[in-house]
Amino acid sequence: MAAERTSPPQETTSFHGGRLVARRLKAHGASRLFTLSGGHLFSIYDGCRAEGIEIVDVRHEQTAAFAAEGWAKVTREVGVCALTAGPGVTNGISAIAGAQANHSPIVVLGGRAPAGRWGQGSLQEIDHVPFMRPLTKLAATAGSAAEIPELVEDAFAAALAPHGGPAFVDLPMDYVFMEAGEPAARPEEGRYMAKGAPAEAIEAAGSLLGAAERPVIMAGTDLYWGHGEAALLELAEALCIPVFLNGLARGCVAADHELYFSRTRSRALREADVALVIGVPMDFRLGFGGAFGEETEIIAIDVAEPQRRHPREPAVELYGSLSATLRDLRLAASERAERHRYAGGPATGTAAGKAGPSSGWVAQLRVAESELREGERAELQDTRAPLHPLRVYAELAEVLDRDAIVIGDGGDFVSYAGRVVDSFEPGCWLDPGPFGCLGAGPGYALAAKLARPERQVVLLLGDGAFGFAGMEWDTLARHGVGVVGVIGNNGVWGLEKHPMEFLYGYSVAADLRPGTRYDLVAEALGCEGELVERPSQLRRALERALGAGRPALVNVLTDPSVAYPRRSNLA
Numbered sequence: 001m002a003a004e005r006t007s008p009p010q011e012t013t014s015f016h017g018g019r020l021v022a023r024r025l026k027a028h029g030a031s032r033l034f035t036l037s038g039g040h041l042f043s044i045y046d047g048c049r050a051e052g053i054e055i056v057d058v059r060h061e062q063t064a065a066f067a068a069e070g071w072a073k074v075t076r077e078v079g080v081c082a083l084t085a086g087p088g089v090t091n092g093i094s095a096i097a098g099a100q101a102n103h104s105p106i107v108v109l110g111g112r113a114p115a116g117r118w119g120q121g122s123l124q125e126i127d128h129v130p131f132m133r134p135l136t137k138l139a140a141t142a143g144s145a146a147e148i149p150e151l152v153e154d155a156f157a158a159a160l161a162p163h164g165g166p167a168f169v170d171l172p173m174d175y176v177f178m179e180a181g182e183p184a185a186r187p188e189e190g191r192y193m194a195k196g197a198p199a200e201a202i203e204a205a206g207s208l209l210g211a212a213e214r215p216v217i218m219a220g221t222d223l224y225w226g227h228g229e230a231a232l233l234e235l236a237e238a239l240c241i242p243v244f245l246n247g248l249a250r251g252c253v254a255a256d257h258e259l260y261f262s263r264t265r266s267r268a269l270r271e272a273d274v275a276l277v278i279g280v281p282m283d284f285r286l287g288f289g290g291a292f293g294e295e296t297e298i299i300a301i302d303v304a305e306p307q308r309r310h311p312r313e314p315a316v317e318l319y320g321s322l323s324a325t326l327r328d329l330r331l332a333a334s335e336r337a338e339r340h341r342y343a344g345g346p347a348t349g350t351a352a353g354k355a356g357p358s359s360g361w362v363a364q365l366r367v368a369e370s371e372l373r374e375g376e377r378a379e380l381q382d383t384r385a386p387l388h389p390l391r392v393y394a395e396l397a398e399v400l401d402r403d404a405i406v407i408g409d410g411g412d413f414v415s416y417a418g419r420v421v422d423s424f425e426p427g428c429w430l431d432p433g434p435f436g437c438l439g440a441g442p443g444y445a446l447a448a449k450l451a452r453p454e455r456q457v458v459l460l461l462g463d464g465a466f467g468f469a470g471m472e473w474d475t476l477a478r479h480g481v482g483v484v485g486v487i488g489n490n491g492v493w494g495l496e497k498h499p500m501e502f503l504y505g506y507s508v509a510a511d512l513r514p515g516t517r518y519d520l521v522a523e524a525l526g527c528e529g530e531l532v533e534r535p536s537q538l539r540r541a542l543e544r545a546l547g548a549g550r551p552a553l554v555n556v557l558t559d560p561s562v563a564y565p566r567r568s569n570l571a
């Protein structure tokens with residue numbers, strides 16, 4: 001929501017409206033503007049040029065908005081895009097809706113037909129605000145050039161306030177060309193929710209957790225946005241709690257940490273006596289709360305109150321700064337566990353928690369986890385041609401750096417990656433999130449590599465997904481952004497084809513052309529291309545692509561008969 005304006009702004013120097021926009025972006029540390037050209041935006045470009053903000057132009061507005069979100073996801077700062085009036089803004093909508101579901105802080109600047117002729121039928125005239133409002137935390141139109149700086153400030157504040165999300169500022173063309181004074185800088189508003197959850201709630205949660213014998217942590221995207229990873233790890237280690245991660249929380253505990261688990265998630269959540277559900281809604285990914293056992297006591301923790309009612313009643317709810325809340329909870333639960341021990345309960349409370357009541361539980365899960373991983377071995381080593389998707393990931397794991405950023409954009413091919421690709425640092429796994437929009441990958445990858453040029457950025461694509469934003473390989477080539485794409489080319493919309501065949505015994509609208517040479521498409525657009533038809537060709541192709549120093553697309557032909565085992569893809 002718009003922040004209160006306390007005192008009238010003091011005017012100093014004057015600039016044109018586009019420059020006023022750019023100066024606010026710069027003040028917030030934005031170094032890139034993702035966009036696709038339109039006359040409504042020219043003066044914003046002129047302002048960015050003058051302020052040293054790099055303009056990164058793409059081939060479809062959805063990619064500009066996805067790139068803004070990708071920037072936010074990798075840097076935990078606000079990503080910014082500018083979409084031209086009318087179709088530019090409407091083209092960005094799916095990406096903006098995705099950012100809303102992911103709590104990604106982005107500022108979307110919209111060009112707008114001139115206010116002076118509003119309602120007379122100007123080119124690309126449409127009122128964006130009514131359809132942007134439900135997708136954003138703030139959607140407003142500048143009423144004059146002079147209003148621009150305050151509005152852009154409000155947009156940054158809204159995007160960052162927890163839960164984060166998109167904010168939209170509509171900029172009428174006549175106003176961005178007019179001059180106006182720039183108000184004095186606003187006083188720092190301070191960090192949001194610096195305080196942890198209230199003491200009574202912490203006490204209640206500490207009592208539950210301190211007495212737990214089979215605790216689990218299930219943490220998601222807001223853990224990352226709330227910078228909670230260090231406090232989470234301390235809590236998990238102090239009390240010996242197994243950790244499961246989804247969404248952007250992946251990597252917040254390294255995949256090779258002794259308390260990190262993934263394959264045993266359904267069992268652990270079902271059998272847990274106390275579950276800390278941190279920064280993740282109990283949505284379809286957690287069976288609307290049904291993933292936990294009927295007896296499991298849930299402690300819900302987040303940066304702010306949930307936007308939807310919890311589908312099942314938590315025993316305790318803790319909302320506030322994650323680092324403070326998780327620290328306070330650790331102290332309260334450790335104290336409770338100590339008291340429990342002196343009162344004759346099972347031994348607990350060592351610094352590393354190793355001898356605590358949960359250590360047996362953790363050991364059992366580790367055995368099960370190792371067995372499940374062992375069970376994947378045959379598929380990881382599968383020798384078939386076209387390839388099994390898991391063979392692709394087995395080979396990829398050997399050439400990926402520990403801090404590589406891996407991005408998933410596709411169906412089954414990406415589901416397999418989600419299962420077996422390990423993340424070791426925060427912000428190293430990006431996928432579209434619960435809104436699930438195909439075509440997000442190239443925008444995410446473009447932004448990720450621009451933000452972290454020294455790292456490997458690998459984009460995993462379904463062949464269907466490729467089609468949504470395939471022209472962005474031109475963007476990557478033009479801007480010299482060395483993303484490496486790996487397509488699992490099975491010639492089908494696999495995640496739809498297999499379930500439809502299962503349900504109906506046939507499928508429609510589920511086939512693509514087999515063996516399409518997407519590698520040649522990439523080459524034609526100025527990138528490196530590699531075709532992989534057999535497992536023996538894969539390793540060298542990946543190495544060449546990663547060493548190319550420019551964008552490269554590895555087109556791996558994969559087996560269309562391999563269906564990712566899933567219970568449902570609709571709920």
Ligand SMILES: Cc1ncc(C[n+]2csc(CCOP(=O)(O)OP(=O)(O)O)c2C)c(N)n1
Pocket residue numbers: 409410411412413414436437438439461462463464465466488490492493494495496
């Ligand atoms: C924009 C959009 N349209 C449609 C879907 C529905 N959908 C989800 S996965 C999928 C199939 C993806 O096929 P592909 O990228 O080839 O991956 P595969 O499942 O074959 O590995 C489709 C159509 C979606 N999630 N997003």
Ligand SMILES: [Mg+2]
Pocket residue numbers: 462463464488489490491492493494
């Ligand atoms: Mg496919």
